[in-house]
Amino acid sequence: MYPISAEGAGIPFKNDTVGDAAAASDYDAQRLAEIAAQFGRWRINVADRTIRWTEGVASIFGVAMPDRGLMPLDQHLRFYHPDERDAVRTRIEAVIHGAEPSLQGTYNGQARIVRPDGAERTVIIRGVPKRDASGAVTAIVGILLDVTEQAWMQEKLRETSELLRTTLENMDQGLILYGPDMCVRLHNRRARELLDLPESVLCEGSPYDVINAYQVARGEYQTSPDSLMGALDAADLASLPDVYERARPNGTSLEVRVVRLPDGGYVRTYSDTTRRAESERALLASEARLRASEDRLAHALDSGNDGLWDWNLVTGEAWFSDRWFRMIGYERGELRPNLELWPQVAHPEDGERAVSAMRDHLRGLTATYECEYRLLTKSGGQIWVLTRGKVVGRDASGRALRVVGTQIDITRRKAAEQQVAHMATHDGLTGLPNRALFRDRLEQAFAASRRHGDGFALLVCDLDRFKVVNDTLGHLAGDAVLQVVAERLRAAVRDGDTVARLGGDEFAIIVSRLDGSQSAGVVARRAIQSMEQPIELDGRRMSVGISIGIALAPQDGFDGQSLFNHADMALYIAKTAPHSECCFYDPSMSTMVAVQGEREQTLREALWRDEFTLHYQPIVCAADEAVSGFEALLRWQNPTRGLIPPSEFIPLAEETGLIVALGEWALRAACREAVSWPDDLRVAVNVSAVQFQQPGLEQAVLGALLTSGLAPHRLELEITESVLMRDSEAVIACLHRLKALGVRIALDDFGTGFSSLSYLRRFPFDKIKIDRTFIRDIADPDTASIVRAIVGIGSRRGAIITAEGVETQDQSEKVQQEGCTEMQGFLYSKPVTASDALSFIRTHRSRHAA
Numbered sequence: 001m002y003p004i005s006a007e008g009a010g011i012p013f014k015n016d017t018v019g020d021a022a023a024a025s026d027y028d029a030q031r032l033a034e035i036a037a038q039f040g041r042w043r044i045n046v047a048d049r050t051i052r053w054t055e056g057v058a059s060i061f062g063v064a065m066p067d068r069g070l071m072p073l074d075q076h077l078r079f080y081h082p083d084e085r086d087a088v089r090t091r092i093e094a095v096i097h098g099a100e101p102s103l104q105g106t107y108n109g110q111a112r113i114v115r116p117d118g119a120e121r122t123v124i125i126r127g128v129p130k131r132d133a134s135g136a137v138t139a140i141v142g143i144l145l146d147v148t149e150q151a152w153m154q155e156k157l158r159e160t161s162e163l164l165r166t167t168l169e170n171m172d173q174g175l176i177l178y179g180p181d182m183c184v185r186l187h188n189r190r191a192r193e194l195l196d197l198p199e200s201v202l203c204e205g206s207p208y209d210v211i212n213a214y215q216v217a218r219g220e221y222q223t224s225p226d227s228l229m230g231a232l233d234a235a236d237l238a239s240l241p242d243v244y245e246r247a248r249p250n251g252t253s254l255e256v257r258v259v260r261l262p263d264g265g266y267v268r269t270y271s272d273t274t275r276r277a278e279s280e281r282a283l284l285a286s287e288a289r290l291r292a293s294e295d296r297l298a299h300a301l302d303s304g305n306d307g308l309w310d311w312n313l314v315t316g317e318a319w320f321s322d323r324w325f326r327m328i329g330y331e332r333g334e335l336r337p338n339l340e341l342w343p344q345v346a347h348p349e350d351g352e353r354a355v356s357a358m359r360d361h362l363r364g365l366t367a368t369y370e371c372e373y374r375l376l377t378k379s380g381g382q383i384w385v386l387t388r389g390k391v392v393g394r395d396a397s398g399r400a401l402r403v404v405g406t407q408i409d410i411t412r413r414k415a416a417e418q419q420v421a422h423m424a425t426h427d428g429l430t431g432l433p434n435r436a437l438f439r440d441r442l443e444q445a446f447a448a449s450r451r452h453g454d455g456f457a458l459l460v461c462d463l464d465r466f467k468v469v470n471d472t473l474g475h476l477a478g479d480a481v482l483q484v485v486a487e488r489l490r491a492a493v494r495d496g497d498t499v500a501r502l503g504g505d506e507f508a509i510i511v512s513r514l515d516g517s518q519s520a521g522v523v524a525r526r527a528i529q530s531m532e533q534p535i536e537l538d539g540r541r542m543s544v545g546i547s548i549g550i551a552l553a554p555q556d557g558f559d560g561q562s563l564f565n566h567a568d569m570a571l572y573i574a575k576t577a578p579h580s581e582c583c584f585y586d587p588s589m590s591t592m593v594a595v596q597g598e599r600e601q602t603l604r605e606a607l608w609r610d611e612f613t614l615h616y617q618p619i620v621c622a623a624d625e626a627v628s629g630f631e632a633l634l635r636w637q638n639p640t641r642g643l644i645p646p647s648e649f650i651p652l653a654e655e656t657g658l659i660v661a662l663g664e665w666a667l668r669a670a671c672r673e674a675v676s677w678p679d680d681l682r683v684a685v686n687v688s689a690v691q692f693q694q695p696g697l698e699q700a701v702l703g704a705l706l707t708s709g710l711a712p713h714r715l716e717l718e719i720t721e722s723v724l725m726r727d728s729e730a731v732i733a734c735l736h737r738l739k740a741l742g743v744r745i746a747l748d749d750f751g752t753g754f755s756s757l758s759y760l761r762r763f764p765f766d767k768i769k770i771d772r773t774f775i776r777d778i779a780d781p782d783t784a785s786i787v788r789a790i791v792g793i794g795s796r797r798g799a800i801i802t803a804e805g806v807e808t809q810d811q812s813e814k815v816q817q818e819g820c821t822e823m824q825g826f827l828y829s830k831p832v833t834a835s836d837a838l839s840f841i842r843t844h845r846s847r848h849a850a
Contacts (some may be wrong), residue, residue, distance in 0.1 A: 015715075035059045042127070046096055046138055049073045060123060060146045062115035070815050081112035082118065088125070095129050096137050100295035107140055110147070122151040158808060174270035180263050182208040194270045209235055223247040245273060253277055307407035309389070311339060313362075313400055318342075327385065327409050329378030347374035347382055354387070362391065362400040369405065372414075384414040388789075427501040429479055430486035438500035438508055442560040445510050449553055456512045456553050460567040461489075461527065462575060463505035465546035477537050483546060489532035493523055496678035508564075514552070524548045524582045547574040549584040566590075600656050603649060609662060614669050615831035618840055619684070619802060619824045622816045627844050629682035629716070630822065632670040633831045634662065650688075659688045664700045671708035671715060673834050677841060683718040686747060689723040692731050701738060712742030716767065718750050733761050746802075748788060760793060768794040770820070773804025780816045791819040 026088050031054065034040050040056025047462050051073050073092075080088050085486075088111050096105045107127035127142020161164045168175060174191030184206045192202050201214045212235040215221065221232040224246040232246075242258045251799035252274045259267040307324030311317075318337045325332055328345055335341055343351055350373035361369040369389040374382045389405025425437040433441065445456045463485065470478040482505065489499045489507060498510040500681060511523050527546060533543040549571025557563030566585040577706040606612065616630035636644040653659040667685055674683035691697050705712055717738065724731055735745055746767035747760075772789055778785040787803075794801045803815040806825030815823060829840060 029057050036499075040144050042144055043144055044073060044092065044127075044140040046140070060121065060144055061113060062117060062119065062121075079113045079115075081114055082638070084111045087111070092140070095127075095140055096210050096493075098137070101778075107142060110151075121146055122335050123147065132829045150708045151634045172271070176268045178208055178266045178268070180265050182265075184211075184848045185265070191270060194252075194272060196248075196250070201747055219249060221246070222644065223249055291446060295808075305409070309342075309386075309405055309407065311403045313339075313402060324407055327383060327407065328375050331529040334378075345375050347376060350374050358389075358403075361389070361402070363399060364391075364400075369403070372410065383409055383411045384411045427486075430483055430501050432490075432507075433498060433500040434501050435500070438498070438502065439560060441498045442499070442563070443511055444666070445512060446553065446558075446560065448512070454512075455514040455555075456510060457514050457523075458551050458553065458563050458567045459509040459520065459527070460549045460551075460564065460571045461507040461509065462571055463507075463531075463549050464547055464575075466505040466544050469542055469544065473537065473540070473542075476543075480537055481535055481542060485531070485544070485546075492526040492530045497523070508567075508774045520550050520552065521582070521584075524550060528581050545581065547571060548582045549574055549585065550582065556585050571809050599652060600658075603652055603656070603658055606636060606638065607665070610663065612662065613637050613833070614666060614673070615833060616673075616683075616837040617824060617831040617841055618829050618837070618844075619822050620828050622803075622821050622823055625823075625828070627681060627841060628822060630674075630677075630837055631718070631831075632666060632673075632686075634666055634686075635831075654688055654690045657690065657694070659690045660694050660696070663688060663691045664696075664704075667700055667704040668707065671704040671710040674714060675708050675710050675839075676838065678845075679711075679714070681841070682714045682716050682744065684718050686718045686748065687723070689720070692719075692723055692734060698734060699735060701743060702741065705741075705743075711714060713744065716744040716746050718748040718769065720751075735763055749804075760797060764797060765794075765799050767800040767802055767822075769804050769824075772825075775805045775811055775815060775825070777804050778808075778811055778818070784814065784818060787815065787820070795819065 015192075019239050026426070034056025035055055038056075040058070040060055041054040042057055043052045044050075045052070048074065050070055053066065053069045053071070055065050055069075058069075064087050070086055077085055077089055081155045088109065091107060091109050105218050107125065107129070109125050110122065111125065111240050112122055112230060114120055124145040124147050125142060126145070127140045128142060129137040131140040132138050168186070168188040169190075171188060171190055171647060175188050175192040176191050177186040177188070179185045184202065184204055187202060191197075192199065195202070197211065197214070201211055212232075216233050222683050224232060228240070228246055229243060230236075240258065242260075243255070245253055245255050247253050252272060255271040255273045257269045257271075259269075261267065272462070277783055305323065307327050308321040310319040311323060316339050317781075318339055318341065320337050320341070321704055322332055325335065327711060334347075343355065346354055354371045354373045355373045360366050367390075369387070372384065372386050375385055378383055387405060388407075391400045391403050393401040395401060425440075426432065427434045427435060442458070448454065449456055465483065466478065482501070485505075485507070486499070486501065489509065493499055493509060493511070496512050497506075497800045500508045500510075500511075502508055509523065509527070511520050514520060527548060531544060531546045534543045536542075549567045549569065551557060551570060553563050553565035556566045566589075569589040570583045573589055613635050614632045616632055618627050619629045620626060621628050634646050634650070636646075636649050638644050653662055663685075663741070670683045670685045674681070677683075687697070691700075701715070701717070704710075705715065719735075739745055744766040745763070747765045748769045749771045750768050768790065770787060774783055774787050774790075779786060791801050793830040801820045802822040802824060803811075803820040806812050806815060806823045806827045808827060811825075812823060812827055832840060
């Protein structure tokens with residue numbers, strides 16, 4: 001290794017003046033030596049805080065040599081691991097400033113570096129300061145040594161040592177390793193416990209003579225056999241056997257094993273055999289008791305439900321209890337009891353397995369015989385039995401002489417197990433294969449396709465208008481519809497095809513042995529036609545449709561996941577395209593789905609970039625057209641497209657779940673803005689059905705009120721009937737809790753749903769907003785009568801009635817005539833920005849004051 005000195009002697013740096021060709025050659029040789037030996041030289045110039053490398057340093061850092069080998073010191077430090085960078089910097093500064101006396105003479109340390117490719121290396125840094133005449137440090141010169149492999153080996157050695165020590169300390173055996181000098185090199189805690197030796201006697205370096213003398217002095221070997229006691233007392237290890245047992249004075253027994261090492265040392269292990277000896281004595285006594293009770297046990301079992309059998313393998317005679325015969329429908333005497341009887345009545349598919357298990361037990365390969373199999377009954381049926389047995393007699397050679405056992409009827413248990421197995425792979429509602437079995441069948445279809453060269457088709461199906469059934473008639477009616485759908489789909493496919501329910505209203509069909517795409521189309525058309533007949537439910541006729549996406553194997557996918565994804569894409573197109581019920585996959589669909597994904601990502605980024613804003617549309621009193629509040633309406637201010645209306649992004653936000661975050665933001669922003677309005681004005685915020693499905697809505701409302709300081713009665717939450725259709729009990733409970741806080745609840749778009757009136761009976765809404773479609777046609781007498789009825793119902797329940805979409809003076813006059821208490825629409829103002837909303841308030845307040 002090159003010497004390091006304060007004068008910087010050693011290898012020259014690159015671009016140093018080289019006097020002749022020999023010196024250049026010497027430089028190249030030294031450079032190659034640095035790289036080969038994985039070290040390099042460096043020099044820190046204190047004045048300009050730069051560092052100069054040799055090529056060995058660049059090689060260690062895994063980068064190209066910088067220009068003239070120079071770079072700023074800070075850039076150099078960035079190669080060090082973030083956890084250690086500050087420590088390296090501190091050590092360098094300590095050498096420069098002499099802040100730590102121990103570092104004034106030299107600079108030493110070990111650290112990790114991170115190469116540009118992410119690889120970590122461990123290096124040792126050594127250096128010395130160079131000083132001027134006044135003693136100030138002007139430079140630090142040193143070497144960088146790559147010790148990654150050595151550090152790795154040291155860590156592995158440490159881990160191995162810790163593992164060895166942990167193993168030793170957790171062994172049930174005691175262990176002592178003696179070196180050639182008969183001194184202890186290694187031992188564990190268990191050895192001290194078993195030999196009852198203090199740490200002062202048994203420790204690293206203790207001579208065997210000292211340990212043995214301590215044991216002799218306390219009479220350790222007095223209870224050992226005479227053949228051992230002399231050698232033990234004399235510490236004569238050479239004459240001791242490699243394995244022996246001895247009793248200790250405290251009554252325990254030890255098994256001692258000695259392994260003689262090639263270097264002259266010994267390994268001695270100690271095992272406590274006290275319990276083993278006691279167990280052997282107990283076993284002998286137990287066997288005697290067992291033999292005495294066998295006959296009593298046999299009589300007791302014969303009176304129960306278990307069948308008993310006893311085989312004499314020497315004579316070939318067999319005995320079966322009455323219960324054994326009755327299990328298979330026979331009475332004693334109808335069958336001849338011998339060793340051939342049992343194989344005769346065993347089910348042909350199970351006989352060999354049962355015989356093989358018995359053969360293993362007779363050979364001593366298993367402790368007991370136990371087997372479940374089927375027996376044929378006299379009536380031609382079959383039952384499942386569990387037979388257990390045990391050899392109770394063997395001759396001197398180990399050959400089995402007698403076997404006895406029991407037989408239990410487990411037919412009911414097997415039926416239950418088969419039912420459980422069926423439930424694990426089939427849908428509990430429809431009986432169709434579930435998602436797990438569907439995946440298995442799909443893999444089987446691929447295997448058959450590869451084996452025979454046949455194609456097959458995957459049809460992914462989704463019901464249309466099923467949600468209406470669930471929401472209007474309830475989940476029980478929805479379940480009944482799913483059962484009918486399952487039966488119709490079964491009838492639409494061929495033998496060998498698979499119909500599965502994947503969950504909810506999603507089904508899948510595997511059409512096997514496909515001649516071409518036409519075969520798949522035929523099955524799809526039959527499935528679609530099967531849904532054209534209305535479904536009768538409790539006297540009501542319900543119509544549901546079905547949309548189908550089709551992917552063909554192998555051209556549309558070489559594995560189950562890709563084929564399913566492509567069929568799912570086709571289903572998406574079938575459901576979104578007008579007048580389309582069935583669609584085959586086409587590669588161009590991937591682009592369409594990718595566009596959908598891009599739209600979702602753009603929406604996520606817009607939320608992160610704070611591109612959303614609220615516009616406010618005023619709500620006025622019908623009596624005097626004074627402003628009573630504003631409805632906060634979400635807008636997207638896109639940098640390239642400008643202001644995007646909610647109809648273009650709210651459905652996507654609900655589909656992706658982003659509406660939850662958007663809704664929370666809208667609540668906070670609306671409450672914060674409303675605080676600046678007069679205290680008698682309210683702000684209304686729309687809440688999506690998705691927000692009610694996710695936890696945290698109540699916390700979001702409370703947080704918006706607390707952080708803004710807005711009084712709860714000034715916040716109004718607008719919900720549509722679709723919110724109540726999903727788990728209405730939980731939603732109504734949530735609405736009651738919000739109302740208890742003082743928050744007002746409004747039912748928006750009233751009259752457009754299926755069961756609006758039923759929800760009015762179940763929850764006391766503070767406001768009912770009549771949908772704009774009724775206001776648009778209010779000149780029609782029938783529509784006006786509907787509006788009048790809604791006003792009457794709402795008024796009797798103490799609710800404010802708001803007419804939405806008022807755009808003309810004639811509409812305004814008519815809704816007032818019908819009794820509406822509030823109006824909202826373009827006649828009074830379009831949705832405006834927050835600042836324009838404040839101006840609107842001031843203008844209207846001034847006009848009313850005048």
